[in-house]
Amino acid sequence: MTILSEILTFNENFVNEKEYEQYATTKFPNKRIVIVTCMDTRLTELLPKAMNLKNGDAKIIKSAGAVVTHPFGGIMRSILIAIYELQADEVYIVGHHDCGMSSIDTESIIGKMVDRGIDKSLFKTLKYSGVDMRQWLHGFNDVTKSVKASVDAVQNHPLMDRNVPIHGLVVHPDTGKLDIIVDGYAKEEIMH
Numbered sequence: 001m002t003i004l005s006e007i008l009t010f011n012e013n014f015v016n017e018k019e020y021e022q023y024a025t026t027k028f029p030n031k032r033i034v035i036v037t038c039m040d041t042r043l044t045e046l047l048p049k050a051m052n053l054k055n056g057d058a059k060i061i062k063s064a065g066a067v068v069t070h071p072f073g074g075i076m077r078s079i080l081i082a083i084y085e086l087q088a089d090e091v092y093i094v095g096h097h098d099c100g101m102s103s104i105d106t107e108s109i110i111g112k113m114v115d116r117g118i119d120k121s122l123f124k125t126l127k128y129s130g131v132d133m134r135q136w137l138h139g140f141n142d143v144t145k146s147v148k149a150s151v152d153a154v155q156n157h158p159l160m161d162r163n164v165p166i167h168g169l170v171v172h173p174d175t176g177k178l179d180i181i182v183d184g185y186a187k188e189e190i191m192h
Helices: 003-016 019-023 043-050 074-084 106-115 121-128 133-137 143-155
Strands: 033-038 058-063 090-096 166-171 178-182
Touching: 003 019, 033 043, 033 074, 043 166, 058 074, 074 090, 074 143, 090 143, 106 133, 121 133, 143 166, 143 178
Parallel strands: 033 058, 033 090, 090 166
Antiparallel strands: 166 178
């Protein structure tokens, strides 16, 4: 049995037994917040529990490292839509300790791409097309600095409402303990 067939079998029972009813909510976040966090598997259930969130409370955007890498990329687009269209009033950037993006080896990833069949000459084409694969795949060395950089990117985005608090936190992936890095309510922090 494949993972897909296991999922579909479970899903059929889930729907037939109406287990979805306990998760009923609207597309608008009850707590009016949007969270950008890492895709780390340890955070799937831990982070919402650690933040006292239930289904429907928040918009949650996940990416490698909880990093806002491009001012007009998908992460920033999702944040802006959550703010302007889906009634979110605050943004939380939540990184975590022991993040895989803090130890990423771009040469190793490129090697694995080649091992799986990506033509090695493609990387030369990308380089001459203006794509720096090493920079694009690069992670970060310090989660605190990374969270601050993402908070700064969101706060200073030309389309961001300056009245929206942008918070920065780091969560411990084993205990769920949250450490505040940037308090978005502190106006002096927002103006940086």
